[in-house]
Amino acid sequence: MKRVLIKDCRLEGVSECSVFCEDGKVTEISEGSLTVPDGTEVVEANGGALFPGFTDSHCHPFEYGWLKRSIDLRGTTNITGIRLRLQAGIQRAKRGEWVTGMGWDQEAFAGGSMPTRAEIDDISPANPVALSRIDGHIALLNSRAIEALGFAGRVGDEYDRDGAGELTGIVKERVLTEVFARVPRSAERAAADLQSVEAEAARLGLTTLHCIVSPEGFREELEALAALQESGSLSLRYRVYIPPESLDFVDEKGLRERFQGEGVRINGVKIYADGSLGSRTAALREPYSDDPGNIGLLRHTDEELAALVERVDSKGYQAIVHAIGDRAVEQAVDALVRVTGPGNPRRHRIEHASLLPRDLRSRMGKQGIRAAVQPLFITSDTWALDRLGEERVRDLYPIRSMIEEGIVASGSSDCPVESLSPILGVWASMTRGGSVPEESLALEQALSLYTSNAASNGLDESDPHLKEGSPANMTLLDSSTSGMHPALLRKVGVLATVVNGSVVHSYGAP
Numbered sequence: 001m002k003r004v005l006i007k008d009c010r011l012e013g014v015s016e017c018s019v020f021c022e023d024g025k026v027t028e029i030s031e032g033s034l035t036v037p038d039g040t041e042v043v044e045a046n047g048g049a050l051f052p053g054f055t056d057s058h059c060h061p062f063e064y065g066w067l068k069r070s071i072d073l074r075g076t077t078n079i080t081g082i083r084l085r086l087q088a089g090i091q092r093a094k095r096g097e098w099v100t101g102m103g104w105d106q107e108a109f110a111g112g113s114m115p116t117r118a119e120i121d122d123i124s125p126a127n128p129v130a131l132s133r134i135d136g137h138i139a140l141l142n143s144r145a146i147e148a149l150g151f152a153g154r155v156g157d158e159y160d161r162d163g164a165g166e167l168t169g170i171v172k173e174r175v176l177t178e179v180f181a182r183v184p185r186s187a188e189r190a191a192a193d194l195q196s197v198e199a200e201a202a203r204l205g206l207t208t209l210h211c212i213v214s215p216e217g218f219r220e221e222l223e224a225l226a227a228l229q230e231s232g233s234l235s236l237r238y239r240v241y242i243p244p245e246s247l248d249f250v251d252e253k254g255l256r257e258r259f260q261g262e263g264v265r266i267n268g269v270k271i272y273a274d275g276s277l278g279s280r281t282a283a284l285r286e287p288y289s290d291d292p293g294n295i296g297l298l299r300h301t302d303e304e305l306a307a308l309v310e311r312v313d314s315k316g317y318q319a320i321v322h323a324i325g326d327r328a329v330e331q332a333v334d335a336l337v338r339v340t341g342p343g344n345p346r347r348h349r350i351e352h353a354s355l356l357p358r359d360l361r362s363r364m365g366k367q368g369i370r371a372a373v374q375p376l377f378i379t380s381d382t383w384a385l386d387r388l389g390e391e392r393v394r395d396l397y398p399i400r401s402m403i404e405e406g407i408v409a410s411g412s413s414d415c416p417v418e419s420l421s422p423i424l425g426v427w428a429s430m431t432r433g434g435s436v437p438e439e440s441l442a443l444e445q446a447l448s449l450y451t452s453n454a455a456s457n458g459l460d461e462s463d464p465h466l467k468e469g470s471p472a473n474m475t476l477l478d479s480s481t482s483g484m485h486p487a488l489l490r491k492v493g494v495l496a497t498v499v500n501g502s503v504v505h506s507y508g509a510p
């Protein structure tokens with residue numbers, strides 16, 4: 001039996017105490033000293049703040065692990081930067097092998113125009129190349145990849161063409177699934193990817209991940225999760241969201257039953273309604289301010305989306321619908337209200353719900369539709385004013401208003417889009433980089449995004465307070481947060497992370 005003592009901490013940043021856990025539960029909280037049995041693992045908190053375990057309610061750990069292995073294009077500021085890193089990647093690859101990378105962002109380039117295949121073809125004559133944008137909604141292909149995929153004659157908004165009608169190499173949205181399905185995968189590699197991300201997540205104080213499984217790699221990813229769970233190799237908890245494409249596979253393999261338990265659970269299905277603002281593929285009610293002919297892309301008709309949501313709901317799953325633009329959020333709300341009764345018992349969610357004017361906030365609040373939000377988008381989307389204009393930008397990431405309307409909003413990173421760090425998320429939701437300061441959260445609200453709200457949105461125990469009998473999932477910070485200036489929050493470290501009564505990360509541990 002695992003026994004852990006957290007000595008001299010501040011519960012939720014305030015009251016001084018020591019906390020004893022046994023067999024996965026908090027069994028004693030005492031303001032005085034505690035005598036504990038021999039063999040108890042003692043964590044000296046020295047006044048650090050102890051919280052219910054932090055949860056990231058929307059992340060892509062397999063994709064992040066894959067990114068760590070492929071060419072990392074984050075931080076490039078021009079095509080030369082992309083070319084240098086791509087060239088190094090091609091030198092490591094075998095002739096003819098697919099070369100992939102991720103993380104470029106044309107917003108960081110002078111002029112802001114998208115890269116083209118003509119700019120990378122000369123350095124990649126023998127390898128198909130697919131480089132996805134930071135948000136994963138757009139990719140740049142070279143000519144070898146277009147040939148390998150047979151895209152030359154394809155038409156549609158997903159295939160960008162230049163003035164002369166030639167493919168530029170930029171493809172969008174669901175086409176990316178087809179592209180990345182061609183990249184070889186294995187369950188072993190997926191397992192290694194997940195474990196590398198898990199270690200980082202534990203160091204950052206996360207006890208639970210709402211893990212989005214990819215449409216391209218669900219077989220390998222689900223197999224990896226099952227194998228790691230069965231061998232007892234996972235240290236965090238996973239609430240898994242699968243793509244609709246995988247529903248039959250999951251049934252055939254009996255995966256839902258195989259995952260019953262505390263560690264890994266298939267919660268629901270992730271459905272895409274639209275794209276992203278950065279890629280100008282998020283579906284808006286009114287055109288983009290910096291692209292007047294464009295209102296973005298809906299992935300489904302109203303009927304298709306409603307039918308998908310209905311299928312998910314009827315199978316007893318939680319539906320989580322990716323919707324960023326206001327037109328997509330409206331479509332998602334319309335679809336969800338058709339299946340969910342008042343109170344939304346299956347806790348269906350909208351992921352991002354980024355551009356959320358008052359009418360939609362109010363409908364979501366009234367219908368009990370939940371949301372997974374990404375506070376770090378607020379500080380990263382420096383181009384938001386250009387895309388949306390002054391009036392609409394006030395309704396972008398209005399987290400405080402959402403909470404006031406009664407929407408249960410949970411915090412997340414959308415990693416690898418943003419850092420996994422929940423502390424940075426708390427910081428961003430409080431400071432907002434100065435953007436629309438009325439929407440800034442107070443510390444307690446900001447923390448609840450990652451504690452009780454995230455737990456609740458993942459169908460877990462969501463008591464906002466740790467007490468005797470609580471599950472021993474806890475995050476211990478290295479300082480007391482009460483009264484701390486929000487700007488200092490980003491410097492706070494994680495002293496220990498406890499999952500199901502086991503210390504999975506602590507300072508000084510090997």
Ligand SMILES: [Zn+2]
Nearest residue numbers: 058060212414
């Ligand atoms: Zn995502």
